[in-house]
Amino acid sequence: MNRSVIITGGSRGIGAATAILAARKGYEVCVNFLSNEKAALKVVDHIIRNGGKAIALQADVSSESEVANMFRTVDSSMSPLWGLVNNAGILETQMRFEDMKTDRWERILKSNVMSCFHCSKEAIRRLSAKHGGAGGSIVNVGSIASLSGSPGEYVDYAAAKGAVDSLTRGLSRELACEGIRVNAVRPAFIYTDIHASGGEPGRVDRIKDLIPMKRGGQPEEVAEAIVWLLSDEASYCTGTFIDLAGGR
């Protein structure tokens, strides 16, 4: 379809499922990763074996200069950019608020919020009608944590995801007349590696009886919502949130 999408953190979890589904729908996919090149190449291999187009690009999306380089590489090696999925995100070990160190807050805000700023800025310069672009779609991956606040676990992460909600709403209105839609998904309790970084790999199974659907979610279920928001089928949809949390 001659449209490229950049999926940050496309090597694993929700990002990998989104990359595979987006490629199946016909997009050329840039699978961004931080350090797990093997996982990123596995996603790219899967896409290519199934007739799609993809490249893997290493870049720390919390770094403005690395993000700028990644977008330049996409410009020179892929079809024109159409979409950006701000998916990369991290959390750190569960702990009480007063025990958190300042450098932890800085890491959390850089990886979960500044990443969206750096990547969205580059995308807007290419997609906005104001800059001669043909329009496009940005999907942010927030979290239900923005609503719950994640007390006793990771209030820092929840606060970062709260910023992603505000950024989504504000940017959607700023860009609404420039051909760019901005939406977000807010997942929770999805079976991925992220819970191990929080110090509790089995977190979803511990919590699942408290979820109205009584089960955790799969990355592919989140990918469906992301790829719909990216697509022309969502053409009148901007500034909205799709919550994927089994009814929580």
Ligand code: NAP
């Ligand atoms: P995951 O399995 O831990 O995967 C994280 C991905 O992000 C990996 O591809 C990783 O790359 C990449 N990444 C991390 N920091 C990066 C950076 N600075 N630059 C570039 N890439 C970076 O996580 P996930 O569960 O799929 O989470 C994806 C998104 O969903 C996150 O924004 C997360 O907050 C959100 N979310 C997840 C859940 C859940 O239950 N899983 C719930 C709510 C929200 P490497 O492979 O190279 O390390």
